[in-house]
Amino acid sequence: DQQVKQNSPSLSVQEGRISILNCDYTNSMFDYFLWYKKYPAEGPTFLISISSIKDKNEDGRFTVFLNKSAKHLSLHIVPSQPGDSAVYFCAASGTQGAQKLVFGQGTRLTINP
Amino acid sequence: DADVTQTPRNRITKTGKRIMLECSQTKGHDRMYWYRQDPGLGLRLIYYSFDVKDINKGEISDGYSVSRQAQAKFSLSLESAIPNQTALYFCATSAGSVGTQYFGPGTRLTVL
Numbered sequence: 638d639q640q641v642k643q644n645s646p647s648l649s650v651q652e653g654r655i656s657i658l659n660c661d662y663t664n665s666m667f668d669y670f671l672w673y674k675k676y677p678a679e680g681p682t683f684l685i686s687i688s689s690i691k692d693k694n695e696d697g698r699f700t701v702f703l704n705k706s707a708k709h710l711s712l713h714i715v716p717s718q719p720g721d722s723a724v725y726f727c728a729a730s731g732t733q734g735a736q737k738l739v740f741g742q743g744t745r746l747t748i749n750p
Numbered sequence: 751d752a753d754v755t756q757t758p759r760n761r762i763t764k765t766g767k768r769i770m771l772e773c774s775q776t777k778g779h780d781r782m783y784w785y786r787q788d789p790g791l792g793l794r795l796i797y798y799s800f801d802v803k804d805i806n807k808g809e810i811s812d813g814y815s816v817s818r819q820a821q822a823k824f825s826l827s828l829e830s831a832i833p834n835q836t837a838l839y840f841c842a843t844s845a846g847s848v849g850t851q852y853f854g855p856g857t858r859l860t861v862l
Contacts, residue, residue: 646790671850680754680840680853681793726792737808738851740785740792 640664641729643741651749656714658744660727667729672712675724717748753777754854756841762860769828771857773841782824787838831861
């Protein structure tokens with residue numbers, strides 16, 4: 638049972654435009670959400686996070702939106718740059734013990750010049 | 751130097767062999783994790799450890815064991831490797847109660 642789902646395996650966006658990556662979750666106990674970015678032959682690197690007490694968090698070109706009622710979050714990248722081409726993972730954790738992250742399947746983002 | 755290192759980076763082995771993957775960190779974090787990544791499945795938690803005396807099973811611990819030799823070292827063992835353990839393995843660390851984890855570069859393991 639996939640508790641965190643990224644239903645788009647891939648996304649292609651033109652340079653300079655907005656990239657929107659989506660993530661859905663099923664477990665209402667999740668209260669902390671993160672986005673990781675992964676380049677080939679490297680480990681995932683932390684990008685941005687959001688707590689369930691917020692509905693938006695912004696860091697430079699990256700903004701994460703959380704809709705708790707819909708159990709949905711999204712990552713917006715504006716403007717998209719070629720270096721943003723990577724696989725993006727959504728992850729979630731709850732307050733039950735540790736920071737056990739549950740990851741989505743990932744979305745491969747390609748930024749075209 | 752990298753904060754989280756994994757050795758080896760690549761390994762090819764045969765069915766039935768015992769394999770150990772090692773992870774070291776210089777971040778001073780108390781919590782360490784082992785994940786595996788398979789195509790289309792994202793990262794799944796194998797084991798995690800909150801400190802040297804604490805070891806916990808994750809989502810997919812069957813066929814794996816771990817050892818936390820020191821705060822900075824966390825190793826993953828496959829006692830008798832099988833082909834469906836072919837995957838990319840990542841070690842991660844974190845500190846405190848905030849959910850940000852920091853990952854190593856990964857080990858690509860192939861079991862023939």
